[in-house]
Amino acid sequence: MLFPKFQKHIDDALNSLVRDGVLTDGLDRKNITLEPPRDPSHGDMSTNAAMVLSKAAGMKPRDLAEKIVAKLEALDDVTSADMAGPGFINMRLSDAVLIEELCQIASLGADYGRSNVGSGITVNVEYVSANPTGPMHMGHCRGAVVGDALADLLESIGHKVIREYYVNDAGSQVDTLARSAHLRYLEALGEDIGDIPEGLYPGEYLKPVGEALAQQFGDKYRTAPESEWLLIFRREAVAKMMDMIRRDLALLGIKHDIFSSEADLHDAGKADAAEAELRSRDLVYDGELEKPKGKTVDDWEPVELPLFRSTQFGDDQDRPIKKSDGKWTYFGGDLAYHFQKAQSADELIDIWGADHSGTVKRIKAAVLALTEGKTKFDVKLVQMVHLMRNGVPEKMSKRSGNFVTIADVVEEVGKDVVRFTMLTRKADAQMDFDFAKVMDASRDNPVFYVQYAHARIQSILRKAAEEDISPSDKHLDLLESEDFDLIKLAAQFPRIVESAAAAREPHRVAFYLNDLAAAFHSFYNLGNDRPEKRIIMVNAPEITSARLFLAKNIGQTVKNGLSLMGVEAAEKM
RNA sequence: GCGCCCGUAGCUCAGUCGGAUAGAGCAUCAGAUUCCUAAUCUGGGGGCCACAGGUUCGAAUCCUGUCGGGCGCACCA
Numbered sequence: 001m002l003f004p005k006f007q008k009h010i011d012d013a014l015n016s017l018v019r020d021g022v023l024t025d026g027l028d029r030k031n032i033t034l035e036p037p038r039d040p041s042h043g044d045m046s047t048n049a050a051m052v053l054s055k056a057a058g059m060k061p062r063d064l065a066e067k068i069v070a071k072l073e074a075l076d077d078v079t080s081a082d083m084a085g086p087g088f089i090n091m092r093l094s095d096a097v098l099i100e101e102l103c104q105i106a107s108l109g110a111d112y113g114r115s116n117v118g119s120g121i122t123v124n125v126e127y128v129s130a131n132p133t134g135p136m137h138m139g140h141c142r143g144a145v146v147g148d149a150l151a152d153l154l155e156s157i158g159h160k161v162i163r164e165y166y167v168n169d170a171g172s173q174v175d176t177l178a179r180s181a182h183l184r185y186l187e188a189l190g191e192d193i194g195d196i197p198e199g200l201y202p203g204e205y206l207k208p209v210g211e212a213l214a215q216q217f218g219d220k221y222r223t224a225p226e227s228e229w230l231l232i233f234r235r236e237a238v239a240k241m242m243d244m245i246r247r248d249l250a251l252l253g254i255k256h257d258i259f260s261s262e263a264d265l266h267d268a269g270k271a272d273a274a275e276a277e278l279r280s281r282d283l284v285y286d287g288e289l290e291k292p293k294g295k296t297v298d299d300w301e302p303v304e305l306p307l308f309r310s311t312q313f314g315d316d317q318d319r320p321i322k323k324s325d326g327k328w329t330y331f332g333g334d335l336a337y338h339f340q341k342a343q344s345a346d347e348l349i350d351i352w353g354a355d356h357s358g359t360v361k362r363i364k365a366a367v368l369a370l371t372e373g374k375t376k377f378d379v380k381l382v383q384m385v386h387l388m389r390n391g392v393p394e395k396m397s398k399r400s401g402n403f404v405t406i407a408d409v410v411e412e413v414g415k416d417v418v419r420f421t422m423l424t425r426k427a428d429a430q431m432d433f434d435f436a437k438v439m440d441a442s443r444d445n446p447v448f449y450v451q452y453a454h455a456r457i458q459s460i461l462r463k464a465a466e467e468d469i470s471p472s473d474k475h476l477d478l479l480e481s482e483d484f485d486l487i488k489l490a491a492q493f494p495r496i497v498e499s500a501a502a503a504r505e506p507h508r509v510a511f512y513l514n515d516l517a518a519a520f521h522s523f524y525n526l527g528n529d530r531p532e533k534r535i536i537m538v539n540a541p542e543i544t545s546a547r548l549f550l551a552k553n554i555g556q557t558v559k560n561g562l563s564l565m566g567v568e569a570a571e572k573m
Numbered sequence: 574g575c576g577c578c579c580g581u582a583g584c585u586c587a588g589u590c591g592g593a594u595a596g597a598g599c600a601u602c603a604g605a606u607u608c609c610u611a612a613u614c615u616g617g618g619g620g621c622c623a624c625a626g627g628u629u630c631g632a633a634u635c636c637u638g639u640c641g642g643g644c645g646c647a648c649c650a
Contacts, residue, residue, distance in 0.1 A: 031590060039593070048592065051630080061630075085593050086630060131650065171650060289648075305648065316576070316646080323648040330650050357577045358645040383578070384644070425586070428578055430643060432585080437599095445612090446598075452612050460609055467609095499589060511587060514597080525614040528605070536609045551609095573612065 002101045002491040005077070006091075007034055010047055013071035022067050027056050036492065043082070043090030044488055050087040061087030098487045099476045105490060105553040106473065113497045113560045119158035124345035125151045128254065129166040132241040133177045135205055136248040137403040138433070139353065143382045144406075145422040145566075147351040148254045149506035150380075152564050157501045162345055163257045166337060169238045170262040171330060176200060177241065178234035182221070184210025185233070189219055209240045251410045252418065253566045260340075262333050271328050271336040274370060275306065275321060283309050283369050290317055308335065313365030331359070335366040338377070342367065347376040349504065354383045354428075380504060382427045388434040413438050416567045420447035423510045423565055446514050450558065451570040453517035456524065457555035458571045464536050464548050471548035478543045482523060482533065483550055489519050490557045497564065506565065513561045520554055 010032065017023045032053075037046040050065035057064055065083040072089065073081040077097040082090050105112045127147020130140045148163075155161045168174075180201040187193045188210040196202040213236060221229040242259070249256070265271065278284040288302045307318040308331075321332030341348055348367065352360075360379045367377040387394035387404055394404055409418060417438050424446055425431045438445055464470065493512070500508035527534030535547040559569035 033590065033592085035589070037593075038588090038596085042593075046593090051592080054630090088593065168650065173650065303648075320648055325648085327648090329648060331648095354578070354644050356645080356650085359650095360577075381578070381644095426579095429586085430579075437585090448612055449598090452610085456610060456613085463609055496589090503589075505589095507587085508589080511597085514587095518597085521613055522615090524609075525605090525611090527609070528614070529608095531608070534609060573610080 001104060001494050002093075002097070003034060003495045005097075006045055009072065009075055009077065010034060010049055010068075013068055014049065014053075016071050017067055022064075023053070023057050027053055029053070036488070037088075037090060040485075042084060042088075043080075044093045045091045047089050048087070050083075050089060054087065065089050093488070095477075095479070095484060098484050098491070099479070101491045102476065102487050102550060102553055103473055105556055106549070109556060110560060110563070112557060113493050113564075114156045114158075115494060115498060116158035117498060118154065118501070121347065122160040122162065122345045123154050123347045123349060124162040124164055124341045125154065125349045125351070126164045126166055126341070127151075127351035128245075128249065128256070129168070130245060131168050131173055132238045132245065133173055133201060134203055134241065135244050136406040138385060138387055138406060138409060139403075141252070141406050141409070141418065142385050142422045142427070142431075143351045143353055144249065144252060144254045145419050146380070146382055146427050146506060148252075149419075149423055149509075149565050150349070150351070150504055151255075152566065153497065153501045153504075153506055153509070156564060157498055162341075163255060164341065165256045165259045166334075167238070167242065167259055167261045168330070169234075170266055170328070170333060174234050174238055175230065177237050178230050179226070180206055181209050181213060181233050181237040181240075182226075182229060185213040185217075186210070186222065188214035189222060191222075205244065206237075209237055212236075212240065248406045251407055252415055260337065262337070265333060265337055265340065266328060270340055271321075271332055274336040274339050275332070278308065278369065281369075283312070284321065285309065287318065289320060308362070308366060308369075310362040310365040313361070313368055315361040315365055319362045331362060331366075334363060335370065338363065338367050339370045342371045342375040342377075345375070348378070350377075350379045352379055352381055354381045357381055378504070380427060383430045385422075386430065386432045388432050389436055394435070409435075416451070417445060417447050419566050420450075420510060421445075423507050424514075426505065426507055446510070447567065448573070449521075450513045450517040450562065451568070452573055453520045454555050454558045454562070455570040455573040457520070457551050457558075460535055460551055461548060461555075464544065467536065467538050469536070469538075469541050469544050469548065471552045472545035473549055475542040475546045476549065478546050479550065480533075482526060483547065486519055486523055486550060486554055489516055490554055493557050493561065509561050509564050513558060513565075516554070516558060516561070520551075520558075 011029070014023060014029065018025050029049075029052075032047060032049045034045065034047050037043055050068055051061045054061040054064050062083060065087045069081045069083050069089055072078055072091060077094050078091045079094050080092045084090055108114075125147055127150075128136075128140060128144045130136055136144070151161050151163050176199065180196070183193050183196065183200060184206045187207070213233065216236075221233075275284055284306055286304050287307045288304055289307070303324045305320040305324060306322050308321055310319050311317060319331050320329050321335060323329055338348065350363075360381070364377060364379065367375060371377075412435065421433060421438055461471070493516075496508060496512045500506060524535070531537070535544065535551055537544050555569075562569045
């Protein structure tokens with residue numbers, strides 16, 4: 001592949017200069033970059049090697065650059081190498097090396113863009129982890145898509161990836177769920193339940209749960225005290241909610257390997273074990289919390305609780321792992337949960353909503369303490385999505401049972417639009433999601449633009465087949481400069497994937513695909529005014545077969561990119 | 574009051590480990606279809622990269638401060 005190949009060229013050139021006595025050995029080369037210049041008139045490939053090394057080498061950047069240029073211009077893969085500006089080195093690539101890259105796309109097919117730079121490292125990505133108390137709504141959507149795409153991305157560079165969903169089935173919210181389900185159970189048995197009382201979940205989605213429970217238990221728990229049915233109803237209702245969530249996830253194409261239960265974690269004594277471990281190292285102690293700042297709490301009174309010393313790791317205050325009633329706090333369980341995940345992974349990544357930003361420090365502290373720094377841990381915060389319709393905010397309120405579900409949105413605009421839209425923005429910037437815009441203005445939606453490029457290519461291939469011309473690598477020497485420009489852009493795909501994975505920013509793939517699609521559409525339209533630039537030219541089957549080969553592999557690259565985002569590559573539009 | 578994120582064209586946003594003259598889409602203006610899918614393309618206008626300092630060969634990018642916006646600041650989850 002092109003970029004690794006040229007990295008080696010530069011490395012070799014520097015080694016050669018070391019042998020010549022121009023450079024001292026062992027200079028730090030990690031800041032050397034290799035990238036296409038922003039302005040194509042500067043060349044195809046540019047490196048800052050001379051500027052980075054000049055200080056340590058005791059030379060002026062431009063003098064060193066000249067020495068490196070002399071080595072590089074001797075290469076077969078390079079037609080020219082020049083020094084520019086303060087010491088940039090610009091190269092132009094030979095046709096042969098670009099044709100070689102094009103053939104690589106063809107031979108690698110769906111694997112073009114994949115690599116093994118991350119092999120041997122297992123990464124656990126936890127995402128979604130929505131409470132099992134209702135269907136998935138749009139508040140969960142962005143984190144789900146970003147997490148899923150990130151997991152794909154990490155897998156594509158060779159990491160072993162464990163995709164995990166943490167089911168919060170131990171807190172008080174699932175008791176509320178059980179009570180809400182019991183009410184619907186009574187309703188299913190024919191009782192008039194009236195309005196849903198304050199504090200219970202009012203959503204209609206619990207009706208079928210109540211009916212199923214009535215079917216299963218008859219009127220066994222109609223008048224029974226709560227203590228008899230709470231655990232049973234909790235288990236049944238959580239299972240039903242998770243079924244529903246799994247269906248919602250499937251609609252969006254979100255995949256998980258493991259659903260970890262918080263309740264199971266406690267039953268297995270994992271939290272006790274973590275507490276014991278931390279107490280033995282004096283990282284958990286019994287103490288009192290400070291009064292909350294910036295917010296008045298009416299019934300505040302100091303209580304002694306087991307506290308984790310997160311202040312030692314930069315948190316504002318120590319954090320309780322158990323409540324005064326002796327039950328675990330969410331944090332207590334989460335701490336044990338992360339310790340458990342660290343047993344089977346080298347790196348952990350959590351995808352959280354920005355509304356949990358306040359708890360990042362404590363959980364980072366906990367992982368650092370429990371794994372003694374051996375496990376890399378990163379929390380990726382995904383900012384809020386504001387739902388709009390024609391510029392008017394769409395109301396969302398869980399308490400009233402009134403919220404926009406993922407199922408509704410997928411039904412309205414489709415999986416591909418949702419996924420692509422969620423990935424056309426940095427995750428740490430807020431975004432608006434306007435139904436009217438993504439629907440009515442679908443022509444302007446980047447997802448269709450990219451899909452259209454792929455569909456257009458497939459259409460050309462079908463058309464060529466009718467003319468009895470098929471793609472072939474026999475006459476690639478007939479390709480012209482516009483053809484090579486497309487190859488250059490496609491050749492960037494592997495490094496885009498690699499850098500997006502390293503930075504954990506799936507959105508970079510989306511922006512790259514937009515560029516690649518634009519380049520192809522532009523290429524295609526050259527043929528409007530200049531018939532000799534058309535892809536299919538019935539009277540010139542040799543160049544046509546070469547251009548078809550090019551188009552086919554551009555299509556392959558688009559498809560590989562879309563597949564990383566979980567978006568279909570349309571055959572026809 | 575404190576913590577985290579953000580501030581780039583009229584709007585929505587990119588901008589790679591600090592690199593060369595800051596980009597794209599929408600909107601706007603002017604064009605392209607007897608021709609492989611016009612869901613496309615070509616061109617024009619539009620910028621104090623919030624502001625002020627600092628770091629250096631070089632800053633939209635890193636550091637400090639100010640201003641503006643969002644999220645959070647329970648033993649909730």
